[in-house]
Amino acid sequence: MEMEMDGFDRLPTPLILQIFDLVSDTKTLIRCLAVSKRFNSLVPHTDSLVLTVDRVISSDSDSDSDGDDVSNLLSSALRFILNSLHSLVSPSKPDPTRTRARVPNSPAQILRCFHRVRRLAIDLPSGDLRLEKGTVLKWRAEFGKTLRTCVILGFRSVGESPAPAPAGAESDFAGGLKVRVVWTISALIAASARHYLLKEVVREQTGLECLVLRDREAEGAVVMEKDGLRECREEGEEVGDEEEGLDRCRTRVPSVRMRMRHVPRxxxxxxLWVEGATLVVVRPSYGGGDMAAEDGELALKAFGDGLYGEVAQKLVKARSYLLEMNSF
Known part of the structure; x- marks a missing residue:
């Protein structure tokens, strides 16, 4: 009597790969490696992945558990940077004989069993910034070997009627400039920290065409597209000991020009009314030209057509102020 063939055995390979791409969750796909010999051979060819870094399966683990919650390497590094900017230390090299059971894998380690990743999204558990209650700050940064553009949108509150101005509050541009500069620097530090943590992934996953590191609070995202990925990979091959004196927890932000727009209400x-709305478009100073005409396109790309996109598109039409900042 012939054994009944499993239904999956009848599916053509391209269809199974398409199913794996739709699954996309890295943890689920790693489990699929143990389902069958065929799955084990096909899972590494998945080209679209989503990696959630606060819950991972250790490749060193001999257990078959669902995977315990582990310390989030990425978010811990980001919290450390933002909480103690003046006491950064270089991470020491781990002892491979002692880290097997207690240190979570880095994203690059987790992804080593995938050979043809083209599109990758890495999800952090939360945003990096801790602002005053009610304040909203969203940002999107594009990188190559360093920052290419960063679009930052912030406001203090949104409601169905304009809030009364507090007694003595300054609503003009100069009055709140310090706060908005702090917002901008905070977003740039968060973006540069995320970019630094992607470099190992970029070097190892040579087929990547799009890489996004985001948080589930939708606060900010670092995006690297095909040209930026190639540039970052080539830069990684050239840089040697000269980087030893730089921060080892974030990429250096180049000297930048910041075009800032602000509308009090x-x-x-x-x-709906938005209070204290600010849009900042950041570009490296060495790019040349003003390129203010492209701000609307960048804002739409960053924030879409929803509430944030509407705020950004209205701000693009407002008077702008040009500021410059040195590399840091």
Missing amino acids: LELKGG
């Missing part, structure tokens, strides 16, 4: 569709 902004009315949106549907009768």
